[in-house]
Amino acid sequence: MRTNLHPKFAISIAVALSLVISTAQGEDVVTFASWMATFDFTAFPGADLSPTGDADGDGIANAVEFVIGNLPNQTKVENLPTLTRVTNPNVGGTVLVGNYLKFSYRRSDASDDAADISLDVAYSRTDLAGPWSIAGVGEDGVELDDTPNPEIPGVDVAVYIPLRSDTKFFARLQVTVP
Numbered sequence: 001m002r003t004n005l006h007p008k009f010a011i012s013i014a015v016a017l018s019l020v021i022s023t024a025q026g027e028d029v030v031t032f033a034s035w036m037a038t039f040d041f042t043a044f045p046g047a048d049l050s051p052t053g054d055a056d057g058d059g060i061a062n063a064v065e066f067v068i069g070n071l072p073n074q075t076k077v078e079n080l081p082t083l084t085r086v087t088n089p090n091v092g093g094t095v096l097v098g099n100y101l102k103f104s105y106r107r108s109d110a111s112d113d114a115a116d117i118s119l120d121v122a123y124s125r126t127d128l129a130g131p132w133s134i135a136g137v138g139e140d141g142v143e144l145d146d147t148p149n150p151e152i153p154g155v156d157v158a159v160y161i162p163l164r165s166d167t168k169f170f171a172r173l174q175v176t177v178p
């Protein structure tokens with residue numbers, strides 16, 4: 001997805017979803033697998049129920065559906081992260097002076113509780129191929145805000161990354177599952 005938000009500045013932005021598989025093992029009761037087990041997949045015989053699988057064929061991997069509060073057995077493209085350009089954003093009562101890229105995504109409480117799901121926001125000022133930086137609050141001027149979203153239930157997270165002399169900017173949500 002690439003959108004020219006402000007042609008005057010010729011900023012091009014892109015949002016991507018990526019999935020990283022690691023060998024770490026979680027021990028909490030809530031896991032990706034236990035979440036998947038709560039859904040009926042009879043409408044999708046032979047569906048790939050793994051974290052990287054896309055059981056309902058909507059292009060969103062099962063683990064990402066978990067994170068953003070979507071349904072892994074409903075073929076619907078919705079609630080994807082967004083990236084917008086903002087100026088002097090008010091973040092939790094503090095005005096951040098200057099131009100920022102605001103990366104917004106949904107985080108379900110269930111996925112936050114799951115021991116085997118971790119999440120990073122990564123961004124690149126260079127290219128979709130990277131190098132990617134992991135957004136950390138207070139690092140590189142990055143700030144974060146979140147507000148409850150009872151619909152998921154979970155939170156809507158906004159990550160603010162200062163815009164420098166960038167002509168391109170890319171951000172992505174990285175979901176890591178064992």
Ligand SMILES: [Ca+2]
Nearest residue numbers: 054056058060
């Ligand atoms: Ca899917």
Ligand SMILES: [Ca+2]
Nearest residue numbers: 071072074076
């Ligand atoms: Ca879905």
